[in-house]
Amino acid sequence: MLLYNVTVIIEEAAAEEWLQWMLEIHIPEVMATGKFVSNRLLKVLDSPNEGKTYCTQYVAETAEDYADYQQNYAPALQADLQRKFENRFVAFRTLMEFVA
Template identity: 85%
Template sequence: MLLYNVTVIIEETAADEWLQWMKDIHIPEVMATGKFVSNRLLKVLDSPNEGVTYCTQYVAENLTDYNDYQQNHAPALQSELQSKFENKLVAFRTLMEFVA
C-alpha cells in the first residue's frame, strides 16, 4: 500500500474557497479515477509557513495504480488546480510506502 501526500500552502484569502473546492470537486475527481482506495484531508496546525497548510492524502493499493494515475490523470487535475488558484498556492507531492 502506498500513501500519496499532497501538501498545499495557500494564501489565507483563498483558503476557504480552496477547501470547499477540494471537498466538492477535486477530491471526488481524483477518487473517480479508481486509482485510490481512500483519502483524507488534514489541516496542519503547527506549520511554520505563511498562509494555511493542508495535506491531502490518497491511498493506492500498488505502484501500478499510482503510476497510471500520474501518467493519465494527474497532469489535467494538477493543471486545473494551478489555473483556479494561480499564484495563491504552492504544492509539494510525496509518495510513501506503508511499512507497519
C-alpha cells in the same frame, strides 16, 4: 500499499474557497479515477509558513495504480488546480510506502 501525500500552502484569502473546491470537486475527481482506495484531508496546525497548510492523502493499493494515475490523470487535475488558484498556493507531493 502506497500513500500519496499532497501538501498545499494556500494564501489565507483563498483558503476557504480552496477548501470548498477540494471537498466538492477535486477530491471526488481524483477518487473517481479508481486508482485510490481511500483519502483524507488534514489541516496542519503548527505550520511555520504564512497562509494555511493542508495535506491531502490518497491510498493506492499498488505501484501500478499510482503510476497510471500520474501518467493519465494527474497532469489535467493538477492543471485545474493551477488555473483556479494561480499564484495563490505552493504544493509539493510525496509518495510513501506503508511499512507497518
